[in-house]
Amino acid sequence: MTHPALRLFLLLLTCAVTFNANAASTIHHTLKITLDPSTSMIYAEDTITLPDHLARQPYFEFILHADLNPQSTTHTVETVDTPARSIQHHYRVKLNASNQPITLHYGGVINHPISAKGEQYARGFKESPGLIDKAGIFLAGSTLWYPVVPNQLVSFELAITTPAEWTAISQGVRQLHEKSATQQRVEWQARQPQDDIFIIANRYHEYSQSAGAVEAMVFLRDEDEALAQKYLDTTVQYLAMYSKLLGPYPYQKFAMVENFWDTGYGMPSFTLLGPRVIRFPFILHSSFPHEILHNWWGNGVYVDYNQGNWAEGLTTYLADHLIAEQRGRAISYRRDILQRYSDFVSDGRDFPLSQFRSRHSSASEAIGYGKTLMLFHMLRQQLGNREFVRALATLYRKQKFKITSFSDLEAAFSQSSGTDLAPFFEQWVARSGAPALTLGNATVHKKGSRYRLNGSLIQQQAGALFELQIPVMIYLEGEREPHVEIVSMNGAQSDISFEFDTRPLRIEVDPMFDLFRRLDNREIPAALSQGFGAEQVLILLPSSEDKALLDEYRNMAMAWARTQPGKWQVRLDSEIDSLPSDRAVWILGWNNRFSHAVEQPLKAQGVALTGKQLTLKEKSLAIASHSVMLTARHPQNSATTLVWLATSRAEAVAALSRKLPHYRKYSYLAFEGDEAINVAKGQWHVLNSPMSLDFHYADNLEHDGFKLIPPPALVQLPAVSSAKRMMRDAALLTSEAAPPHRR
Ligand SMILES: [Zn+2]
Structure with a gap:
């Protein structure tokens, strides 16, 4: 689903000011916040400790919401730019040699109404840059409710005071939670580098369950113990499965938080889902695990958006596609992915993965989610399951909390597998387009006691050729499972020739949809x-x-x-x-x-x-x-x-x-x-695909149907009880390394 952090990035692209993009170490915020939903007011004190590379600059520059009027007791705040009709006001603070932390005080009203995105796009949620309202509180980096330096990671201690019946949630660990007759106070601490700071608050009922070193939490607006328990158990199952597959979950809690309008946001260590969404039973094994997995990809290993957003495709591959695989539906899942590309992406709408930021249309979704997912699937086919998983685990270990690009992925996969994957990434990431394949005149001749099958594979797209490893399956007389050949292709045409002891009955090219390619419309049922x-x-x-x-x-x-x-x-x-x-x-x-x-x-x-x-x-x-x-x-x-x-x-x-x-x-x-x-x-049956051919013989041989047997899933979801055991296992404990920052 979507990520508010991304919108901040897009917002800032239009900002002409250049900032220091070095993210080697974090800015540390010590924030004391008071929120008043009845007046939409925020009052803030922020003590900012700069990392060395920023402390050496003559000025500390930041942007803050236009209505917050920052003052400092330690430094002088200067206004750099206050563009009309923009919420982004640009300030700076003169730094001196003493290098003392900067303390800012600011406050004001934040209440941007929730509005609809483009209606044409069926998945479009409503959104707001941020609001403090009687119905609920939503503050993200894009709200600019704290001093933001673009492309700079932060860590924080965040103390929040709300009215007594309100509970506030943020990333990281809750260090304090106390309630008086008039107030509730919480303190959240995130030591791991974050690219955003969120505050979500509402009149919540809270549920939790421990899973080893991680706490599963649920925040609902209405009491519903049964629903909460489902989410707590499912959280533990997926945390255990992914921790075992990829490496320990990077945070100390995971919370499912109910929003007050319909969203599907994945934040570091929590997900913010709409009131309707959380009550759809299928969400538990679709959007929900997708958001959990984003803590590895996107909110654990961060995305370098300038080089293309790889995290959506990888998350979709290891969540949505994996679940389809566990349920024996991966082949039709991939066919649907390719079908959407073929249906929605015409030449004018195509672009390379390196230009994908977030989905805003069916075409951008088919590319940014669909094509990227297929890239990872092809990598897995090429490397094998073990090598593929090992490379992912290495990538996660090395790049956790670092901004990571497709080039970093290429390096990690090449290094881990000992294969030069530069050409592979080049053709799938930097280029747009897709191969369009067809099977050319396949024939069978009897040669002595054996049978020779000849034919050719043809790339017929208008654009450049692709280097491909094409799976070809041949069904033989008397054998239930097809014989599989992988054909390497790097020209416009590859001739194929195989010899068998028994009669070939049927040939199918890429029948499991393992390649990213433009489907021939005769392969796709009308839809x-x-x-x-x-x-x-x-x-x-x-x-x-x-x-x-x-x-x-x-x-x-x-x-x-x-x-x-x-x-x-x-x-x-x-x-x-x-x-x-x-x-x-x-x-x-x-x-x-x-x-x-x-x-x-x-x-x-x-x-x-x-x-x-x-x-x-x-x-x-x-x-x-x-x-x-x-x-x-x-x-x-x-x-x-x-x-x-x-x-x-x-x-x-x-x-x-x-x-x-x-x-x-x-x-x-x-x-x-x-x-x-x-x-x-x-969907209709496919009756005349150009990617398959039946061979007919004089005796009109009967066969009892050709059936593809999909390979087993990459990993299985553990039962709740064994997931709990797995999470207690020392190997899956979180390994939180505190980043260096001065206190
Ligand atoms: Zn997502």
């Missing part, structure tokens, strides 16, 4: 994502439909035209003579003139419309009560997709309009009633 992701989209309204339903269709079409990416056009089916083949086309209504263009090709997938019933994958659906979405490739151009969306119920259209963008990966969907309750969803 709704192609209807939403296309650069040009035409929506055809059914001119013969009754007015109430037609109006609802039109409202939905206009809303998508406004909010979805791409250029959308809305027309009546009576206004055109034939379907264009250069764009995605939505065909709306049971009575649309062009519905046959979808209905016809789908007969091969078991779809049939007879009178008042639609047969869909052996289900019979009454047209009167169901809404249906069916996709098919355009008969004249398999690169474009037709989407047929039909309902008999005007009342259902608003719900469909809201729900469909969340079902993008499906080829077909069926909904029931006015609330549009989903009753069927799925």
Whole structure:
């Protein structure tokens, strides 16, 4: 998910002032903060101890929120720049030889309303640069609530006073927690270098459970013991699994903190999740472990954003992808990743990983998360599991709390594996684009008592060629598991030739989607994502439909035209003579003139419309009560997709309009009633992929189906009881090294 630290970085890119970017040692803040939610006020005293490289400068320069008016009892504060309409005010303090700590006093109102990001992007959360409010308190580095020096890591002691019923949370360890009739005081200490300081506060109920040297914590706005216990147990399971895999968890606590609006933030040693999000049961084994793992990648080993954000892809690979792997779903997970790249990233929207900062669209997500994830998957294929994990553990040990770039990753993996991985990183990180592969004329000849299979692999993308290790699988007569060959390819074409004792029945190129590549659209079932992701989209309204339903269709079409990416056009089916083949086309209504263009090709997938019933994958659906979405490739151009969306119920259209963008990966969907309750969803079978071929023989040999057997997961999730034992094991204790700073 997203990270507030990143926004600070983006914010500061626009700041013309240059700061010392040396992050060799930290600025230490001793902060005393009082927060008043009823007036949105913050009162602060900050005693700042500078590291040597900053103490030697003539001035200490920092930025602070525009409304906080800093004063000093030890030094003179000068204003450098106070740009209008910006919350970033730039100050400096003249330093003298005595090198004494700088004490600043400041205070004021911080209350930026929570506002929506771009609506077109379905995952877009609402956000705020920071606020102190009766509903809750959220302060991040991007709030500039403490003196910020860009690209400079900090450590801190943070004492916070709030009204009695409020509890404040930050990174690190809680050293003090006391409550009087009128006040609550907490003190958080983070000795490890941090790139941000957060304060989250609310009227929390607190739950905790110890796991060796780490404390699992949960902060909920309403009492809910059962929910808290689920999070505490799951925290211990993932902390144990990742500590064993990568090295000890870098902090002394991990807290799941409920926010007062919907977010999915991962901060060092805690995650801030929205009230709706935390109650979805699937979050425990999807977003939640992802945020836990960010304490290794992103909030443990820090990201050098100037060279590209590698941490999202690695975290997604070792959390979301690993969980798919543990559940036997990794192959379809990777196919979906590649499908999203193929659907959302056209030439104009592509960019190299070195330019990825954070996701802001489906295209940037497909690259920054998807392509990066595949980079790590390919590394693992190339190095093997043991070497891959060893390199990650070495990287973590060496780079913990250091700002780390793709070049550092390349060095770590090259060194650990004894392989020069520079060309590998160069082609996947510095270049945009993806290889597009196809299998060329594969044939089998009998040669004596043996069988020779000849063929070729072809790279057919327009851009530069890639160096690839391509898995090729051959199913042989009488053998259940396929024979696997890895073909090295570094030209436009590689000829392949293999000899077998038994007859080859089928050849498949990269059937487990182990390579990052642009899928041929015949490998990908038609899906709704192609209807939403296309650069040009035409929506055809059914001119013969009754007015109430037609109006609802039109409202939905206009809303998508406004909010979805791409250029959308809305027309009546009576206004055109034939379907264009250069764009995605939505065909709306049971009575649309062009519905046959979808209905016809789908007969091969078991779809049939007879009178008042639609047969869909052996289900019979009454047209009167169901809404249906069916996709098919355009008969004249398999690169474009037709989407047929039909309902008999005007009342259902608003719900469909809201729900469909969340079902993008499906080829077909069926909904029931006015609330549009989903009753069927799925993807079509791939019937004519250019990456596979069946060999036929005169005796029409029968085979009982080809089945890929996915390799085992990189690691398994331990049960709660053994996770607790693992966390007590001395080897997994946290190893907190206090950074040097003067007190
Ligand atoms: Zn993330």
